Amino acid sequence: MSRFTERDRERIRNQLIEAGRDLFTQFGFERTRISDLTEEAGIGTSTFYQFFDSKEALYVEVLLAERESLEAQIAEAVKAVDTPREEVRVLLKTTLSEVRSNPLISTLIVDGELRALQDRIADAKVPDDPISSDTRHSELPFAKRWAELDAFRYDDPELIDQLLMSLVFTARSRNAPIGADNDVAYEQVEDAMIETIVDGLFADG
Structure with missing residues (x-):
């Protein structure tokens, strides 16, 4: 079970989308690693997968x-x-x-x-x-x-x-x-x- 409250989840999800926007803009999809995204958002890799199944899934959200x-x-x-x-x-x-x-x-x-x-x-x-x-x-x-x-x-x-x-x-x-x-x-x-x-x-x- 996730230890995050709904407010925490919304905040972290938004941080990941913003991190994705910045890094995908600067470096493109292929050159951006999940570790880059988690470092930018200030979370661990395991936390990333509580919000998105893959880098592609985050990219979809950023493009939307x-x-x-x-x-x-x-x-x-x-x-x-x-x-x-x-x-x-x-x-x-x-x-x-x-x-x-x-x-x-x-x-x-x-x-x-x-x-x-x-x-x-x-x-x-x-x-x-x-x-x-x-x-x-x-x-x-x-x-x-x-x-x-x-x-x-x-x-x-x-x-x-x-x-x-x-x-x-x-x-x-x-x-x-x-x-x-x-x-x-x-x-x-x-x-x-x-x-x-x-x-x-x-x-x-």
Whole structure:
């Protein structure tokens, strides 16, 4: 029987998730050891296994937390604008920024790591990932509502999803896809690409 109270368990679990976030971001999944995670969280190895069956199971939790954080950022950004055009613009800008600056978000979206982990962990209780790179199962927020607008050029939410996600993939490399060789140049090109996509999605563009 565990010697931890419910409050202790919640605290330790959160410490492990935070330690995982820090170390997976810095060193990646493969180079991060369970001993690194337990040292960072200030617990023993045996305690780790009272909370997670494996490093992969912790990684799933970390990626889920990152996904929820991104969805909250997008929702907050979209809430601050008034038109569907602005919604598309801020969704893309927010997502692209996170893909470029956050290795875990890049792994989650571009590499589809969460879905791959689901296949590797038979007992993982992970819901479908709405922003996975596997677009057969993905659904960007707001796509269904946009598809119903008369001014929107496309009425297929899955197609809208795929169009927007294809732009997200360009954020994986600053140089190869678009030729920008510094931050300022990249942001200028990115802004131009977003405006082009937005204009093309609306019939009044």
